[in-house]
Amino acid sequence: MKHSYQLLVVLLLPFIFQFLTSKADDLVYETFLNCMSSRNSSDHVSSLIYNPKNSSYTSTLQAYIRNQRFNKSTTPKPIIIVTPLYESHVQSTIICSKNMGMNLRIRSGGHDFEGLSYVSYTNFVLLDMSNFRSIDVNIEEETAMVQVGAIIGELYYRIWEKSKVHAFPAGVCPTVGIGGGGASFGVILSYKLQLVRVPEMVTVFRVVKTSEENVTDIFNRWQYVAEKMDNDLFIRLNLKPDHVNKTIRASFTAFFLGDSDHLVTVMDKEFPELGVKKNDCKEMSWIKSVLFWSSDDKAPLETLLIRSPSAKFAKRKSDYLQIPIPKNGIESIMQKMLELSVVGLAINPYGGRMSEIADWETPFPHRAGNIFKIEYSVNWDEGGPDIEAYYVNQTRQFYDFMTPFVSKNPREAYLNYRDLDIGTSGVGNNSYAEGKVYGQKYFKGNFERLVKVKTMVDPGDFFTNEQSIPVLKN
Ligand SMILES: Cc1cc2nc3c(=O)[nH]c(=O)nc-3n(C[C@H](O)[C@H](O)[C@H](O)COP(=O)(O)OP(=O)(O)OC[C@H]3O[C@@H](n4cnc5c(N)ncnc54)[C@H](O)[C@@H]3O)c2cc1C
Structure with a gap:
C-alpha cells in the first residue's frame, strides 16, 4: 500500500511541477501587467502584452525568428512578450522587467545569427520593436528618420518613392532590421540617417x-x-x-x-x-540594383516590402x-x-x-x-x-x-555575423576577462572605451546577454 502511494506521487510529480510552474508564470504575468498598467493609464497596454496562454503568443514570437536553429520546442521562450507602440511602453517595459529581476531581450528585425535578440537561458521578457517602423524621408535635408522596427528593404523603397537619385547603403538582404545593435546600453528607438546621392543609372x-x-x-x-x-x-x-x-x-x-x-x-x-x-x-536604377543583389532585378519593387521570408x-x-x-x-x-x-x-x-x-x-x-x-x-x-x-x-x-x-591578436570578427564560438560571458554577470575575449575581436581597441561607457550608464548590468559589454567592477 505504501509502495503504491509512493509510485502515485512519483507519477504525479511532473504534473504537480508543471502546475506550480504555470501558477508561478501566471503570477509573473499578472505582476508585470499591473506594473505596465500603472505606468500607462491612458491606453490599453494589456493588448500589447502576451504570455504563453495568449493565442497570439506563438505567432508573435515566431514572426521575426530568422534562424530556425532557435525555433525548436526546446528553445527557451520568453515569459512575456511586449510589442510597444509608444516610447512610454518601452520605458515601462524596461522598468517593470528590471523591478521583477527579469532579463530583457530586444528584437528589431530578428536577424541575430545566434538568436540573442529573442532567446535567453534566464527568465526573460521579449521587447519586440516591430511596431516601431515609421520611415520619414526628407529629400531637402537628404536625411531619413527611421524607427528601429523598419527593415532595410522598406527604407530603400521609401527613399525611391521620393527620389531616384538618393539611396542608403545598409545591406543586401531586404528583411534585415535597420536597428540591430546597441543592446548592451539601452533600447534604440530610431535613427537619423544621412542619405547618399546616386546616379539615375x-x-x-x-x-x-x-x-x-x-x-x-x-x-x-x-x-x-x-x-x-x-x-x-x-x-x-x-x-x-x-x-x-x-x-x-x-x-x-x-x-x-x-x-x-x-x-x-x-x-x-x-x-x-x-x-x-x-x-x-x-x-x-539603384533600386533595381538592390533587387539584383538580393534576388532578381525583374522582381517587383514591392518584393522589398515583404517581411516574412x-x-x-x-x-x-x-x-x-x-x-x-x-x-x-x-x-x-x-x-x-x-x-x-x-x-x-x-x-x-x-x-x-x-x-x-x-x-x-x-x-x-x-x-x-x-x-x-x-x-x-x-x-x-x-x-x-x-x-x-x-x-x-x-x-x-x-x-x-x-x-x-587571417588576422591575429586579436583574430577579428564582424559583430553582425554573431558567433558565440568566439567567446561568451555569464548573462547578468558578465566578467571583464570573459568579455574581453569576444569584445576585442568585435571592437579591437574600442572595447576598453565601451566598457567605460557601460560602467557609467548601466553599472547594474541590466542590458546584458551572452556577448554584451561587461561592467568594470572595482
Ligand atoms: C538572412 C540574413 C541576412 C543578412 N544579411 C546581411 C547583409 O546583407 N549585410 C549585413 O551586414 N548583415 C546581414 N545580416 C546580419 C544582420 O545585419 C545582423 O544580424 C543585424 O544585427 C540584424 O539586425 P536585426 O535588427 O534584424 O536583428 P535583431 O536580431 O533584432 O538584433 C540584433 C542585435 O541587436 C540588438 N537590438 C535589436 N534591436 C535593438 C534596439 N532597438 N536597441 C538596442 N539593441 C537592439 C538585439 O538584442 C541583438 O543583440 C543578415 C542576417 C540574416 C539572418
Whole structure:
C-alpha cells in the first residue's frame, strides 16, 4: 500500500511541477501587467502584452525568428512578450522587467545569427520593436528618420518613392532590421540617417568562373585590386563548392556608380583577368540594383516590402584579412571547400569609404589596413541534432583551417555575423576577462572605451546577454 502511494506521487510529480510552474508564470504575468498598467493609464497596454496562454503568443514570437536553429520546442521562450507602440511602453517595459529581476531581450528585425535578440537561458521578457517602423524621408535635408522596427528593404523603397537619385547603403538582404545593435546600453528607438546621392543609372554584373577557368589567378588578382580600385566600384566574391562537377564556383558580383562603358574601361585597366565585357553588364536604377543583389532585378519593387521570408537553419562565422593569401593558400582553401562540402564563402572588399573613417570614430573598428572580410556561411533546410552538429562543425573546421591566413591578436570578427564560438560571458554577470575575449575581436581597441561607457550608464548590468559589454567592477 505504501509502495503504491509512493509510485502515485512519483507519477504525479511532473504534473504537480508543471502546475506550480504555470501558477508561478501566471503570477509573473499578472505582476508585470499591473506594473505596465500603472505606468500607462491612458491606453490599453494589456493588448500589447502576451504570455504563453495568449493565442497570439506563438505567432508573435515566431514572426521575426530568422534562424530556425532557435525555433525548436526546446528553445527557451520568453515569459512575456511586449510589442510597444509608444516610447512610454518601452520605458515601462524596461522598468517593470528590471523591478521583477527579469532579463530583457530586444528584437528589431530578428536577424541575430545566434538568436540573442529573442532567446535567453534566464527568465526573460521579449521587447519586440516591430511596431516601431515609421520611415520619414526628407529629400531637402537628404536625411531619413527611421524607427528601429523598419527593415532595410522598406527604407530603400521609401527613399525611391521620393527620389531616384538618393539611396542608403545598409545591406543586401531586404528583411534585415535597420536597428540591430546597441543592446548592451539601452533600447534604440530610431535613427537619423544621412542619405547618399546616386546616379539615375548604376551598373551591375555577375561573372562566374570555375576552377578550370584560372580561378586561383583571378582570386589572387582580386585580392590586390578590389579594395583599391575606383571608389565607385564594389566587387564581392562568393565561393561555393560544386560537387556535381567537382569544382569551385567563384561569382564576382559588382555594383558601380556609373555607366557600363565607364565600368568596362575601369575593369580593363585594373582587373583585366576577370575578362568583363560590356554585355556582362546591366544598367539599371539603384533600386533595381538592390533587387539584383538580393534576388532578381525583374522582381517587383514591392518584393522589398515583404517581411516574412522563409527562414532556414543557419550558422555564420567571420574573419578579416590584412595580408593577401598566397596562391598555394588559395588552392588549399578551394581544396578544403570541396573536402568539407557545405561551407560557402562571401568575401567583401574593404577600402574606399570604410578606410576613410578612423578606427576609433565609431565602435566598429575594422578600418584602414583591412583588405577584406570573409563570411563563412552555411544554411540548411532540415532540423535535427545530428544534422545541426554536422553543419555547424563544418564551419568550425573551416574556420580552424583558415587560421594561418587571417588576422591575429586579436583574430577579428564582424559583430553582425554573431558567433558565440568566439567567446561568451555569464548573462547578468558578465566578467571583464570573459568579455574581453569576444569584445576585442568585435571592437579591437574600442572595447576598453565601451566598457567605460557601460560602467557609467548601466553599472547594474541590466542590458546584458551572452556577448554584451561587461561592467568594470572595482
Ligand atoms: C538572412 C540574413 C541576412 C543578412 N544579411 C546581411 C547583409 O546583407 N549585410 C549585413 O551586414 N548583415 C546581414 N545580416 C546580419 C544582420 O545585419 C545582423 O544580424 C543585424 O544585427 C540584424 O539586425 P536585426 O535588427 O534584424 O536583428 P535583431 O536580431 O533584432 O538584433 C540584433 C542585435 O541587436 C540588438 N537590438 C535589436 N534591436 C535593438 C534596439 N532597438 N536597441 C538596442 N539593441 C537592439 C538585439 O538584442 C541583438 O543583440 C543578415 C542576417 C540574416 C539572418
